[in-house]
Amino acid sequence: MKTGSMKIHFIGIGGIGLSALAKFLHNDGHKISGSDIKQTEITNDLGTNFGAKITIPHHADAVEGVDVVVHSAAVRPTNPEYQKAKELGIRLLSRKEALKPILEDKEVYAVGGAHGKSTTSAMLASLIPESNALIGAISKEFGSNVRNYPNNRVVFEADESDESFLNSNPYLAIVTNVEPEHMEYYEYDEERFYNAYRNFLSLAKIRVINAEDEFLASLDYESIKLYPSKDIQNIEYVLIHGEPHTRFEFLNHGSFDVFGLGVHIALDAALAILAALELGEDIEAIRKNLLNYKGIKKRFDIVQNKEEMVVIDDYGHHPTEIKATIESLQAYKELRGFHSLNVIWQPHKYTRTIDNLPAFVECFEGVDELTILPIWSAGEIPVDIDLKGAFSRYKLTMADSVTKEDCVVKIMKDGNIVKGYNEGLVCSFGAGDITYQIRGEA
Numbered sequence: 001m002k003t004g005s006m007k008i009h010f011i012g013i014g015g016i017g018l019s020a021l022a023k024f025l026h027n028d029g030h031k032i033s034g035s036d037i038k039q040t041e042i043t044n045d046l047g048t049n050f051g052a053k054i055t056i057p058h059h060a061d062a063v064e065g066v067d068v069v070v071h072s073a074a075v076r077p078t079n080p081e082y083q084k085a086k087e088l089g090i091r092l093l094s095r096k097e098a099l100k101p102i103l104e105d106k107e108v109y110a111v112g113g114a115h116g117k118s119t120t121s122a123m124l125a126s127l128i129p130e131s132n133a134l135i136g137a138i139s140k141e142f143g144s145n146v147r148n149y150p151n152n153r154v155v156f157e158a159d160e161s162d163e164s165f166l167n168s169n170p171y172l173a174i175v176t177n178v179e180p181e182h183m184e185y186y187e188y189d190e191e192r193f194y195n196a197y198r199n200f201l202s203l204a205k206i207r208v209i210n211a212e213d214e215f216l217a218s219l220d221y222e223s224i225k226l227y228p229s230k231d232i233q234n235i236e237y238v239l240i241h242g243e244p245h246t247r248f249e250f251l252n253h254g255s256f257d258v259f260g261l262g263v264h265i266a267l268d269a270a271l272a273i274l275a276a277l278e279l280g281e282d283i284e285a286i287r288k289n290l291l292n293y294k295g296i297k298k299r300f301d302i303v304q305n306k307e308e309m310v311v312i313d314d315y316g317h318h319p320t321e322i323k324a325t326i327e328s329l330q331a332y333k334e335l336r337g338f339h340s341l342n343v344i345w346q347p348h349k350y351t352r353t354i355d356n357l358p359a360f361v362e363c364f365e366g367v368d369e370l371t372i373l374p375i376w377s378a379g380e381i382p383v384d385i386d387l388k389g390a391f392s393r394y395k396l397t398m399a400d401s402v403t404k405e406d407c408v409v410k411i412m413k414d415g416n417i418v419k420g421y422n423e424g425l426v427c428s429f430g431a432g433d434i435t436y437q438i439r440g441e442a
Contacts, residue, residue: 001025001068001101009063010034011081012072013054014043017159018095020134020145021070021102026050027132027148035062035081060084067091070098073162074379096164103154103169106132109275110158110168112200113176113210115321116268118296120176121157123258123272126293127286128279131155137315138297158200161185165200172278173204174271178215179320184351208275210267224274228267237261237331242305244332253283259295262328298435300328304407308423310336311409313438317348317431319359329427330366338425341366344402344411344438346373346430350383361390370394371411371419373401376432402428404440 001008010022013034019042022032035055036043046052055062060080063069069085070093077083085092093101109128111121118137125133126141132154133139133147158165158173161182178197186193194215201207201221211217211225235248238257245257248266250273258269269290276286295301304311312329316322326343333341343364347353353360353375364370372387388398397419401412409426411419428438436442 001028001030005029006068007031007033007066008068008070009066009081009085010070010072011058011075011079012036013046013052014038014040015072015074016042016136016138016145018070018072019046020136021095021098022046022052023050023144023146024132024134024148025102026052027146033062033066035059063088063090068093068098070095096162096167099164099167100169103156103167106152106154106169107171108154108156108169109172109174109279110156110165110170110200110204111174111176112158112160112165112197113174114160114179114181115318115324116176116264117157117174118315119260119265119299120174120268120272121155122296123269123290123293124174124275125155127272127276127281127289128153128155129289129292135296137299140294140296141292160196160200163196166196166203168200168203170200170204172206172208172275173201174208174275175201175210175213175216176268176271177210177213181318183355206275206278208271208278210271224278226267226270226274228263228270232263232266232270235263235266237335239335243302244300244328244335254287256287256290258290259293260300260328261331262324264324265328300325303439304404306407309407309421310338310425311404311438312425312427313435314427314429315431315435316429317352319356319363322360322429323363325427325429326364326366329425333425336425338423340368340424342369342371342421342424342426343367344371344373344399344409344426344428344434346428346432346434346437347375347387348431349378350375350380350385353385353387354383357385357390361393364391364394368395368424369397369419371397371399371402373399373430373434373437376430376434378432401442402434402437403442404438409438 014036033053035058047054063085068091111117121135122139134156136157158168207223209216233249244261246265298315301313399411399413409421
């Protein structure tokens with residue numbers, strides 16, 4: 001999109017992905033506006049710090065006078081703004097379609113994969129300190145999902161859920177791992193799903209892949225291949241200024257410290273390190289800049305840190321992600337000397353819960369108490385799932401909601417407090433509104 005001359009309206013601007021594009025285009029000189037169903041922290045930020053006119057809820061008048069309308073995948077043709085834009089002949093683009101004109105003249109370092117792409121993207125942004133960044137999460141280093149510099153280098157979190165990563169114009173492509181997800185989009189055709197990743201990697205001049213992943217290891221590319229069982233050594237977990245870090249040795253480059261706990265954190269960091277080296281960064285600068293990474297919001301996000309109790313919010317909504325984080329929580333529990341790990345889970349989407357139910361049952365192994373909240377539908381039609389029966393082997397509480405008041409996590413059922421936590425390690429999982437509940441903001 002040409003610089004500094006367009007009025008661009010975003011339908012669904014409160015989403016983490018669409019808000020990132022809006023901020024990025026504002027920084028490129030465009031005038032942005034947007035709408036969403038409700039006012040949120042994201043819409044407030046866009047209005048206050050980016051001069052965006054925000055319409056809550058959607059209203060047809062919001063698109064009058066704009067040049068382009070960009071909409072999220074969730075927006076239906078019945079949306080009043082969508083209909084009005086079509087009536088007025090305004091150019092309508094989905095987020096996926098908008099990526100091509102937005103990124104076509106950029107040098108893009110695209111990070112894809114089933115798990116860890118937000119973390120790896122934020123780490124890579126730390127290692128290339130004067131790069132633009134478009135991430136599907138809030139980096140705590142720069143307090144946003146977007147960072148702006150006056151150059152064409154862009155660290156970009158690339159989304160496979162609708163094949164939009166094929167529109168990201170990757171100069172460098174990282175793939176952390178590949179696991180069938182979002183199969184409803186791919187019409188449950190695994191060959192189509194895997195071909196999307198093949199096509200994504202084929203677009204890039206530089207490829208950095210995790211070759212311990214069975215699918216990625218099978219690809220015939222002249223790529224850097226990472227074998228973590230051999231190349232990442234001497235992993236240990238340490239507290240630096242009271243914060244959890246993973247320390248590891250990598251190849252012949254010596255020791256690195258990175259925020260977070262777990263083998264998966266070391267793997268994500270190693271991929272980012274390899275990419276930064278390929279882009280010409282100095283190894284000592286990489287070692288130093290990796291310490292600037294402070295984690296990302298909603299990923300092992302410590303929202304209360306007291307001597308007697310730590311509360312963590314985590315976005316994990318797939319069994320593989322949750323299992324990896326549970327292992328990290330067990331390590332952190334030992335580091336802090338806590339005696340209990342209590343978990344609150346808000347399942348995300350009926351389709352995901354049904355498709356992965358046996359794996360969900362297994363992934364919470366080792367927790368002392370498990371609380372399950374109602375499924376966050378994400379717009380899906382409700383389906384009856386017997387979660388109480390499926391998780392009967394756990395010390396289980398089925399609840400309606402959770403909140404945090406006066407440093408106490410309170411579990412609610414039928415308007416009453418049925419359980420309270422004021423000590424130990426407490427972690428919530430989910431991609432719905434659980435992140436606001438566990439902070440006491442819902």
